[in-house]
Amino acid sequence: MAKATGISKAVAVGIGVITVSSVCGLVLMVVMFQLEIEGNPPLVPPTPTKPQVIPTDLPTNLRLFDYLIPESYNVVLQPYFYGAITNNYTNQSFFFTGNSTVKFKCMKDSKTIFLHVHNLNVTNVEVKSDSNEILKSSYTIHYNASNFLEIQLEGKLSGNGTYYHLFTNFEGELFENLNGLYVNRYTEKSKDEDEEDEERFLATSLLKPTDARRVFPCFDEPALKATFKITIIHRPGIKALSNGVGDEYSIEIHGEEWVVTQFPTTPNMSTYLLAFTLSDFTSKSIPAGTYMHIYAHREAIAAGHADYAAEITHPILIRYEKEFGLKYPLQQLDQIALPDFSVGVMENWGLISYQESGLLYDKETGSTFDKERVATQIAHGLAHQWFGNLVTMRWWNDLWLNEAFSTYMSYIGVEAANWDLKDLIVLREIQSAFQVDSLNSSHPLSMYENDIQTFSEIIELFDDVTYSKGAAVLRMLSSFMTETAFMRGVKTYLNNFKYNNTVYSDLLECLQKETNLDLEGFMSTWIEQVGYPVITIITQTGETSQEQFLLKPGVGHNIPWQVQITYIKSDDLGLKKDLLKVNGPVRRPHFQLKDEWVLANINCTGFYRVNYDEENWNKLQMQLEENHDIIPLINRGQLIDDAFNLARAHRLDLNIALNLTQFLVNDTEYIPWESALKNLDHLILMFDRSEVYGAMTKYLRKQITGLYEHFEEYTKNATIPVDYTDQLNQVNAISVACTNGLPDCIEMARSLFIKYKNGTNRIHPNLRRAIYCSAIATGDEDDWEFVWEEYQRTTVAAEKDKLRYALSCTKEIWLLNRYLEYTLDPSKIRKMDMVSTINYIAKNVAGQPLAWGFVRSKWSYITQEYGAGIISLGSLLDGVTKRFSRDVELEELKQLQRDQDKNENGFAARALQQVIERTEANIKWVNENKQNVKNWFNGQL
Ligand SMILES: [Zn+2]
Secondary structure (H helix, E strand, O other): OOOOOOOOOHHHHOOEEEEEEOOOOOOOOOOOHHHHHHHOOOOOOOOOOOOOOOOOOOOOOOOOOOOEEEEEEEEEEEEOOOOEOOOOOOOOOOEEEEEEEEEEEEOOOEEEEEEEOOOOEEEEEEEEEOOOOEEOEEEEEEEOOOOEEEEEEEEEEOOOOEEEEEEEEEEEEOEOOOOEEEEEEEEEOOOOOOOOOEEEEEEEEEOOOOOHHHOOOEOOOOOOOEEEEEEEEEOOOOEEEOOOOOEEEEEEEOOEEEEEEEOOOOOOEOHHHOOOEEEOOEEEEEOOOOEEEEEEOHHHHHOOOOHHHHHHHHHHHHHHHHHHOOOOOOOEEEEEEEOOOOOOEEOOOOEEEEEHHHHOOOOOOOOHHHHHHHHHHHHHHHHHOOEOOOEEEOOHHHHHHHHHHHHHHHHHHHHHHOOOOHHHHHHHHHHHHHHHOOOOOOOOOOOOHHHOOOHHHHHOOOOHHHHHHHHHHHHHHHHHHOHHHHHHHHHHHHHHOOOEEEOHHHHHHHHHOOOOOOHHHHHHHHHHOOOOEEEEEEOOOOEEEEEEOOOOOOOOOOOOOOEEEEEEEOOEEEEEEEEEOOOOOEEOHHHOOOOOOEEEOHHHOOOOEEEEOHHHHHHHHHHHHHHHHHOOHHHHHHHHHHHHHHHHOOOOOHHHHHHOOHHHHHOOOHHHHHHHHHHHHHHHHHHOOOOHHHHHHHHHHHHHHHHHHHOHHHHHOOOOOOOHHHHHHHHHHHHHHHHOOOHHHHHHHHHHHHHHHOOOOOOOHHHHHHHHHHHHHHOOHHHHHHHHHHHHHOOOHHHHHHHHHHHHHOOOHHHHHHHHHHOOOOOOOOHHHHHHHHHHHHHOOOOHHHHHHHHHHHHHHHHHHHOOOOOOHHHHHHHHOOOOOOHHHHHHHHHHHHHHHHHOOOOOHHHHHHHHHHHHHHHHHHHHHHHHHHHHHHHOO
């Protein structure tokens, strides 16, 4: 699944308990689904009864018993909605009913059964022995964060592996809340040109991490794997998809026509990987041995927007089969593009779900970056079919085993689709992980199992540490033990634990067999410890030491990491290695230098920063200015990133970092530029509300002019360079040049935009985002309204995203305020886009105070409405507070935290702590460096 941070509203919704006793003595049968169909569905869907709410404390342990082991489920679901409302259908309804039978094994005598249920009205519960004898029982639903369905038996269950059957009937509602089983609305162009667009409905699911319990009562923990036989009864005109190839037939219930789709029994799998979609989507099939389709709304399939996904899926799959040494285990591999989906990709086994922009690509309006996004998302989703689906972490504390592998492997998978993104892992994963992991409020890759219990604790693990640091640490491990040995160990790991669950030591054991190096000693420091080290090399003495790198100076932990220092020296460019196991300082004769320089962490294979004495920094800077090609490409970027962050952490003179941006006038490569721009961007955020900004923007204009001119021929001719990283850098050139007022750029953007307004959009798709933004920033209300109309008109998600971003670039306060209001109106801005839209507005200096004011004033609404799902409230907080560097802003954040504590709702608690810590660090840093920054930039003019 793609990254997110969110929170639970379970606690806020109401803490209570309700007890329902089954009618004693009444003989109820475990009804087969066929009988259910005949007897159950009423013409008018049932109204769920309101549960009686009695306050109750949250149990101290939210985990299920380990001695009740589910083996197989038989689940029937019947949603009542229609895909389209036509004259014939007047009773549109968003209810569903269902029943489930789970066969489970009991390993210890017991009188109680605990399983999960959430937001369902359970109408009947029955427990039977394997010989069909009914056990008298009563049941209780815990309306708190435990989500427990507790069944009390009059007699008892026998241990020793005795089998039982638990039957439940339930009813639920399809909300538009993006989790559990929920509804999407979208419009479809009418076949008749003159007719208005038609409204359509579909139902889909997102069950990761803990929302299978919203669909049917179940043992909803990843290690409680079972097989599932799913049956969906639905309206005609809708196709039901799930984790296998469905079999359809029509039936009549109470005089109405229904369709039954039955799916084959799944392999042993975790509940969170189930998927259900019901839509009138069409599909493009992929010619391959496996049954493969790409599903999307009709227009998209007809226009060929699924063609690219169809073209690359099979090659990536084949590549993984070869790399992992295991065939894709299922008969079916479907992928579906959903209008409303809160994560980029969800890896449901055999039915992977995407946001439309993650799966669909339009040749006409799509940029190369849109195309790459599709490849990257597919590669992530497919990697999960092994990492996560076939082999699953035992509990969420080891979520990184799923996500780090899928993230890391996606860089290998996309090669099969002709994308070479390997070097970009440094920008996309490593540098982002460095940011969050430099805070005291970060967390170790692998957490203690007991520390991760509630929904909010689980959901907060979907962050840059789990995904990006995880991928970085795997990359480091692969480099440490060699890639060949690493991949051999990975194959063993997958093969040994297929259809099973693991903890991270299982992985290390498999890898250890492939090498004589001490992996346990090496890896435990990176997996179990929070943070990462900065290595300091003093070239006068050769003294080398390590210390935890913290953005805000303070007390870290002093347990050393095992660090493999790779390095080159100016007089010997051959790669050397050195293992550092202690904090130090230890004397390393090879680091004691006279005239030469040393450069450590070659290609940034290690997850650490490097600091040097000032003399070595200066020599490296000289080298970059004389001939930057001597320094490996990735290191040209990493030197800049390290220097700026060391300066932020008060470990290095900021002038040294700033000096490192000077050689860029002679470098046109993307990685160094992107690293510099990211860090200068942070400086801009710190100072764009102060008088320092004038000098900064002049310097940026001066530095970017060369790069802008380097790509100008392409830009003028509406073409793009061949090389992908050059394409990325062309966009950097345009967006920095226009933002910092380079007249040529602004004029170019303006004239292209005017042609677009007049009816011909010949802006190359790669440049649209930057050019639309510049035009809106320098344009008026009429331009804004034009883009807003275009946004509403276009049905291609990737183009919509570019327009949605551009709308945030205006300097008009009233337009920004109105746009903010739109973000909470799902008919204008889809729910899944709320966070990123507000964050775009906050990035605009004119929008910053508005966005923060808006989020603060609507916080309780936002958390109620959006908090229960995976929607990234952590990322919202992160985005709207990036610029925070003033005391009053810190106070406002602390007030929010106090309010939260008072309400005991714990929304995005760790994220809030992280932004407070970052703001404190910024305040201190800005105070100390403002004059310095001003002097340096003024000195450049
Ligand atoms: Zn994932």
